[in-house]
Amino acid sequence: MRLVASDLDGTIVGPDNRISDRTVRAFRNCVEAGIDVVFVTGRPPRWLSPLQEFFGHQGTVICSNGAITYDLGAERVLKAQAVSLPAILDAAGIIRELYPRARFAAETVDGFHLGPGFLEPGSAELPGAVTPAPLESTLTDADTVVKFLARVDGATPDEFLHRVRPAVAHLVSTTHSAPSAALLEMSMLGLDKSVTLSDYAASRDIDPADVVAFGDMPNDVQMLQWAGCGYAMASGHADALAAADKVAPAFADDGVARVLEALLRRA
Structure with missing residues (x-):
């Protein structure tokens, strides 16, 4: 596992716009272990406050379902792919x-x-x-x-x-x-989360086989299929569950954190 890619809403961010302490710790432990972390969301850049407030993330975020690559620390759009x-x-x-x-x-x-x-x-x-x-x-x-x-x-x-x-x-x-x-x-046309995530991974010489991805909705399907190991949340949409290699415990049970903790123990 060299890269963890995670959706936000319904995966690690709740309806109250919060990220649990356990989930924050799990991602911080990944970073400390030298694992690249990128968040891949349908949200626009202006709605990334949970990452800053709870996680203090300063890295890249793939926003708007892959249309924007955003440097959260610099608050700068690195790339935008537009619909005509x-x-x-x-x-x-x-x-x-x-x-x-x-x-x-x-x-x-x-x-x-x-x-x-x-x-x-x-x-x-x-x-x-x-x-x-x-x-x-x-x-x-x-x-x-x-x-x-x-x-x-x-x-x-x-x-x-x-x-x-x-x-x-x-x-x-x-x-x-x-x-x-x-x-x-x-x-x-032709754009989804996986397209931009693939470019991001390639820029770091990371193979899809070394990527673990988490998601819960139809806009995560291609990302879950592309990653070497795609986890759908047990609380997620049927399309995400069908596309994934594995199922993570439900969002309410800190599913992403539980999976990351287990993977880090095996590393």
Whole structure:
């Protein structure tokens, strides 16, 4: 084991935005043992406070499902891989044909573009003073869109994904990570967590066989499959469990920490 790659939400970060002491200790022990640690998340860089607050992480974080490689210590974007504006607008049109009441948003390197109705007014998820407006009127070719988002009411997350993904597969890569909200996350075509993680590992001359990865949702599937040993959380989504080599104990049971402790004992 030369590299540990871990998802955040539902894997080591809870709904209260906290990381347990046991999990923090396990990752610190990995670092002290000379093992590279990289976090691979759907979150944008502005939502990485748990890593700083609980772990004091200063290294690389792969954000936005692989679209951003971020230096947390320097608070600097190292690389961004964008969805083109034509792909976004074409995908939005296709999704509207399937779900006429779909709402949209776009995450960029510099901020957030919010379509009408995407979030409730005053929502805690709303980043800063963002005024809702149709994306067609706010996005330009100059915007580096790292994640295009769509949500609907009246569908489950899996239903929404399974209907939309094949319809837009020629335009974007589509996944979801929200357990209960019908919210899709779309990235540049061909991009997912594993693509950027693979580049990160190669830059350190680390073979996939020497990588241990943890995740819990559909946006972790490719990463779990790519890693030499992929662990899905017992509390995770069925797709993650099907993709993984092994199952870690549930998030509530400090599953990642338990696995890392065992692996370090064997090292």
